[in-house]
Structure formats: C-alpha cells, structure tokens
Amino acid sequence: MSKSFAVIGDPIDHSLSPNIHSAAFREMDLDSSYIAYRIPKGELEEGIEGLKKINIHGFNITIPHKIAMMKFLDKMDESCSLIGAVNTVTNKDGILKGYNTDMDGFLEPFKKRKLNIAKCKVLLIGAGGAARAIVAGFAKEKASSITIANRTPEKADSLSEFAKTIGLNSNSIEIKEVRETAKNYDIIVNATSVGLKNEPSVISLQGINEKTIVYDIVYMPMNTDFIKKAKERNAVIVYGYEMLLGQAVRAFEIWHDMEAPYNAMKKALLGGF
Ligand SMILES: NC(=O)c1ccc[n+]([C@@H]2O[C@H](COP(=O)([O-])OP(=O)(O)OC[C@H]3O[C@@H](n4cnc5c(N)ncnc54)[C@H](OP(=O)(O)O)[C@@H]3O)[C@@H](O)[C@H]2O)c1
Structure with missing residues (x-):
C-alpha cells in the first residue's frame, strides 16, 4: 500500500524536505509520497486531525510547532523527551510517536x-x-x-x-x-x-x-x-546542510526501517541550492 509523509510548519514553501525524501523513495523504489503542508500557528490540532484522517504514515515538524507538537504525542522516544521538542513523528493506527532527529x-x-x-x-x-x-x-x-x-x-x-x-x-x-x-x-x-x-x-x-x-x-x-x-x-x-541531511537520513530510517540512501538524498538537497 502506498504511504504518505509530510513536513508541517509555517512558512513551509521553501522546505527542502520534500525533495530529499522523494529522492530517497525513488532511489529505493518505494511507493511513497511526501508533501509540504502549511499549518499556521494556533491551528496545529486541526492540522494533525487532518493528517490522521488521510492516514499519514509519518511527518516532520518545523518552525513554529516543534515544542507545541509535544502535547499531541501518545508516545515519545528518549531523544524527544530529553530535548523537549519533536521534529519527527510516526503514526501507527492513530498512535503518534515523537522523535527528535536533530541531535x-x-x-x-x-x-x-x-x-x-x-x-x-x-x-x-x-x-x-x-x-x-x-x-x-x-x-x-x-x-x-x-x-x-x-x-x-x-x-x-x-x-x-x-x-x-x-x-x-x-x-x-x-x-x-x-x-x-x-x-x-x-x-x-x-x-x-x-x-x-x-x-x-x-x-x-x-x-x-x-x-x-x-x-x-x-x-x-x-x-x-x-x-x-x-x-x-x-x-x-x-556545513549546516550536513545537519539537515543527517536529520532527514535518521527520519527515513525511523519510518522505513532500512538504511537511507545517503548519497541520493545529498544530491537532491544540494540540487535545491
Ligand atoms: N541545519 C539544520 O538542520 C538546522 C536545524 C535546526 C535549525 N537550523 C537553523 O538554526 C537557526 C536557529 O534555529 P532555532 O530553531 O534554534 O531558532 P530559535 O529557537 O528561534 O533561536 C534563535 C537563536 O538565534 C539568536 N539570534 C537571533 N537573531 C540574533 C541576532 N541578531 N544576534 C544574535 N543572536 C541572534 C537567538 O538569540 P536570543 O535568544 O537572544 O533571541 C537564539 O539564540 C535557524 O537559522 C535555523 O534555520 C538549522
């Protein structure tokens, strides 16, 4: 079955994450898609409900929701509770688990x-x-x-x-x-x-x-x-892009439970500059 992923935040149009993850899907021949979804400050709860309705498999979180998202999680990985902010979520039958892959x-x-x-x-x-x-x-x-x-x-x-x-x-x-x-x-x-x-x-x-x-x-x-x-x-x-790539690689591994195609993701990221 095809799997959907997203990055949520505001502003979000310039996010490089859709390119990076889509390149990884192509490289690994995965039937998955990844979109940028703008959720303004104060509309996070409705936004998450929407994502659950479409049975989102996982999503990334960026400014301004990294801390606010914590209260919508059902479970947390140690990195997430330690740092007190979340940038990666998995959705298993409506149960949201948070991770922080920035570290x-x-x-x-x-x-x-x-x-x-x-x-x-x-x-x-x-x-x-x-x-x-x-x-x-x-x-x-x-x-x-x-x-x-x-x-x-x-x-x-x-x-x-x-x-x-x-x-x-x-x-x-x-x-x-x-x-x-x-x-x-x-x-x-x-x-x-x-x-x-x-x-x-x-x-x-x-x-x-x-x-x-x-x-x-x-x-x-x-x-x-x-x-x-x-x-x-x-x-x-x-360089800062290396951290961005590192957190995306880790998110990929959490979602897909396989080694991420680092070079394909790097190429897609650098193509965005
Ligand atoms: N490469 C990556 O993967 C990655 C990941 C996360 C973030 N980032 C980048 O890292 C930066 C910080 O992100 P964040 O989430 O930590 O933001 P944040 O929570 O808003 O923190 C911003 C930091 O920048 C300081 N600052 C802002 N303007 C300043 C100025 N004119 N002079 C001196 N200090 C100033 C703030 O100091 P005050 O406390 O005094 O306001 C604060 O320490 C952003 O540019 C973001 O794009 C990159």
Whole structure:
C-alpha cells in the first residue's frame, strides 16, 4: 500500500524536505509520497486531525510547532523527551510517536569525518531550540565542557543549567563577552539564525587554526560569513546542510526501517541550492 509523509510548519514553501525524501523513495523504489503542508500557528490540532484522517504514515515538524507538537504525542522516544521538542513523528493506527532527529543529525558529520568530540572544549553560539538538541548531542558524546554564548543572557543561563543536569560541564556568557577567546576552543558552533540574511558573523574567529572545528547550522546560504572567516583560517568546516541531511537520513530510517540512501538524498538537497 502506498504511504504518505509530510513536513508541517509555517512558512513551509521553501522546505527542502520534500525533495530529499522523494529522492530517497525513488532511489529505493518505494511507493511513497511526501508533501509540504502549511499549518499556521494556533491551528496545529486541526492540522494533525487532518493528517490522521488521510492516514499519514509519518511527518516532520518545523518552525513554529516543534515544542507545541509535544502535547499531541501518545508516545515519545528518549531523544524527544530529553530535548523537549519533536521534529519527527510516526503514526501507527492513530498512535503518534515523537522523535527528535536533530541531535543525531547534528552529530552525523562528526561521525562521517571520524572527528572525536570526547574531551573537546566547545563554544556554542545561540541558545534556541536547535541549540538544545546540540547540547544534548555534546553531552551524549562526552565533550569536556561547553560555553554557551547568547545575545539574551537568561536563555544561555537556562540552557547551561540544562547541560549540567545531563552531565555536561558548562557555563554561560553573553555573545559580546566572546571577544578574542574563540581560539581557546576545539569546536565552535553557530546555532543562531545569524547568517540567513548574509549578516556578518556575531563573533571574531581570530586566532583559531587548522585544527579548530567550525560548524554553522545555518544552511542557506551554504557559505555564511562565519564559514568564510573559518575558511580564511583553514579550520575544519562543517556545513549546516550536513545537519539537515543527517536529520532527514535518521527520519527515513525511523519510518522505513532500512538504511537511507545517503548519497541520493545529498544530491537532491544540494540540487535545491
Ligand atoms: N541545519 C539544520 O538542520 C538546522 C536545524 C535546526 C535549525 N537550523 C537553523 O538554526 C537557526 C536557529 O534555529 P532555532 O530553531 O534554534 O531558532 P530559535 O529557537 O528561534 O533561536 C534563535 C537563536 O538565534 C539568536 N539570534 C537571533 N537573531 C540574533 C541576532 N541578531 N544576534 C544574535 N543572536 C541572534 C537567538 O538569540 P536570543 O535568544 O537572544 O533571541 C537564539 O539564540 C535557524 O537559522 C535555523 O534555520 C538549522
């Protein structure tokens, strides 16, 4: 029987997920379809009812519903309850189970490059929803410590408290306090939305070297100012599209219970740029 999938959010027209998953269906010869479905804020409950009526097999969730969706789940995977946000759901006879594949998606590029996170000192810029999944990832991989720098200090404080509760040594600062200290870290991650509109990087990368890992989770444009500055220093670069691909690969595996066609999905994603 043919299976239907969707991504829900608002705005949703520019989502790359339909392309990525449709390419995987073609590659694996699966009789499945994947659509982008706009559900405005405040209309989530009706939207989900609609998806259940068409017997949706699974769906992804993006801004602004990742947290609001939690209360409509019947079951939760550990990643989802730990992070407190959901981006992937399975529907089995009307029973919705939530997962958060952002954490594994974030870690995937480290695994692909055989980069070890254990014992690394991390500087994380940003303290929003994505940053929370990233903190959970660094805790899982046993980073030595994390410094969380955010524009709004209270959010950095609360994320730092979360990091401590899951066993990760952490502290919080304001972005402007980073100044020339980026060189003191092994891994630097931009998890703010700065770069989406080609804005300059919010921190200086002065003094970093070819061993520093610089990871921007903003994926459009691919070469943000933050990435360009890291390239000037010959740092190890990880692009935002790699996280996007990683979370899609993990969602595919949850839904279809088979290994995802990574290269076909990557090709479809890069074709969207
Ligand atoms: N590659 C991927 O797969 C992937 C996955 C998820 C998200 N993302 C991208 O990651 C970004 C963040 O997503 P999110 O869900 O975490 O969003 P969010 O919850 O809205 O958090 C936004 C973060 O950006 C900071 N910020 C926004 N404008 C800023 C500015 N002008 N100067 C300094 N900081 C600023 C916010 O700081 P305040 O707390 O001070 O407001 C906050 O820390 C988005 O661009 C999203 O597209 C990528």
